[in-house]
Amino acid sequence: MVKLIRDRWQRWVNRRIPRSDQRSFGQRNIFILPTGAGVVFGVLLLIMLITGINYQNSLIYLLTFLLGAVVVAAMHQTHRNLSGLELALIQAGEGFAGDPIAFRLRAVSPRHDTLALSLACDDEVLNQQHIPSGQQEDLTLSVPSHQRGYLQPDRILVETRFPFGLFRAWSWLRPVTAGIVYPRPLSAPEMANTVQDGEEQSTSRSLDGNDHADIRPWREGDMSQRVQWKRFARTGEMVITDWEGEQGSPHWLDYDAFVGVDRELRLGYLAHQVLERSRSNGRFGLNLPGQVIEPETGAAHTSRCLKALAVFGLEQPRGGESLAFGTRAGEGAGLTSHASGEGTL
Template sequence: MNRIIRSRWQRWINRRIPRSDVQLLTQRNLFILPTAAGVVFGMLLLIMLITGINYQNSLIYLVTFLLGAVFVGAMHQTHRNLAGLELTLVQAGEGFAGDEILFRLRAAAGKDDAIALTLSSDDVSVRVGHVPSGQSVDIALPVPSAYRGYLRPDQIRIETRFPFGLLKAWSWMRPVSAAVVFPRPIAAPEVSSAVEDGDQTASSRSPEGNDHAELRPWREGDMSQRVMWKRFVRSGQMVVADWEADKGSPQWLDFNAFPGTDHELRLSYLSWLVLERSKSGARFGLNLPGQVIEPDSGPAHTTRCHRALAIWGEKKPRDALAEPHGTRSYMDPGKPTNATPGAKP
């Protein structure tokens, strides 16, 4: 029974407050009810009124009606505190699974000041002290994530209890835009990519079998599979085979280089490898089933690769399906399992 009531209530709210990145709070979508303190206050007023009637005491009447007028005035002020306020989703952030993703909002007050606001999503809340009339304030609301993919809070609640805390007025914003959550980086095992790169494959350019590599001292950020371990055992010198120095060919990060591994774990491995390559400033390409990102370097390339890993195999969230911590991965059997460099993403 409770499930049916909640379902009907949610459908009514969804019709009343459709999804939008801009929400203007009006009489149509504002709600107001007494708080626990307000309920106790009202009961005391009722007791005082009954007492005044019983004893025909003018002073009790005066205090009762005075406090009743204060309650009515507080109700109007609490409602007016949110009326005319406009919430805009400025930016849906990005981050790694398990972290809090920032949603940047802008609250613009109408003809009246907005005081003592609270914005919340799930169990996370942010307080805003004062939004002057006709001005705006930027707010960063952290939303917890657990899975890679798209993250869109079903509802962002805005509430006020100003001035006396006897009543609370609230509404919701139901954003359309979704944040992108990258796979959680997990240290990857040493593997070789089989993606073709010119006349050679990445697996054929092993440190022990290529005489055209340039040797240089090991630097922080170099991958362990590029270290000449036999030379290190013989001489104690940590040197690295620099394949890029000979041909300038980058190293591919290949989804298919981890056979027998769960798809989500592969994406976490690739996320870690992308971070490692970006720290060393090396050029690299990313090979995913159905999508290939050509070799490049720099922060923009790193972000592009992380986004590709985040949304691979994912669909944007739908109104009928709301996940509290982001979309979960799924495999589309119609997608190809292999891709070659140069294919269109």
């Protein structure tokens, strides 16, 4: 019964406050109720009134009605404090799974000062924000993230208890724009990718038919068989031999390289590799089923790859426009409709 009432209440609120990145608060969408302190204060006024009636004491009547007038004035002021406020989402944040994602909002109060404004989403709360009349203030609210993908808060609570805390006026902002949550980076084992760069592969072979080898520093997760132990014994430097004949092009991070590994683990490994290549300013591309991002360098390229990993296999939330991250179709373009939103934002 309680669940039924709650579901009906939520459906009614969702109809009354549809999704939008911008909301102006007024009589239609502001709710107000007494707080716990307000209820106790009202009970005390009732006791005082009964006492005044019992003893026919004019001073008790005077004090009771005076405090009652204060309560009524506080109710109107609390509602007025939120009325007319305009709140807009100006930037949905990005970050890694498990970290709080910052959402930037802009608040404008054209009629009067808005005092002691609070914003909340789940357990994250932003308290005591003051919006001067006619001015705009940018507020940053952290939204908890638990898994990769799109982060679209169902409701951002907007409330005030000014001036006396006897009443609570509140409403919600239900944003359309979603944040992006990247996969949590996981240290990746050394695996052979399956992507070949045609021209580079044709020139990477030595004249005698041997595979071309690259030497690089050892990283956690590398197989011990690839360590140059003789060189380590001579110089104390631990390096790895990368054979292009075994690994394909060194410029590619390949989803299909991690055979038999769960999808979320693969994406975590790839996110770790993307960050490693970015820190070393290495040129790299990303190969995902149905989507390929060509090798490039720079912060914009790193962000593009992380976003592609974040939304891989997921559908865009309603109200957003899908934008492809890939630059050409991959060989696995024949995925099922379940993954039709791969690589889009």
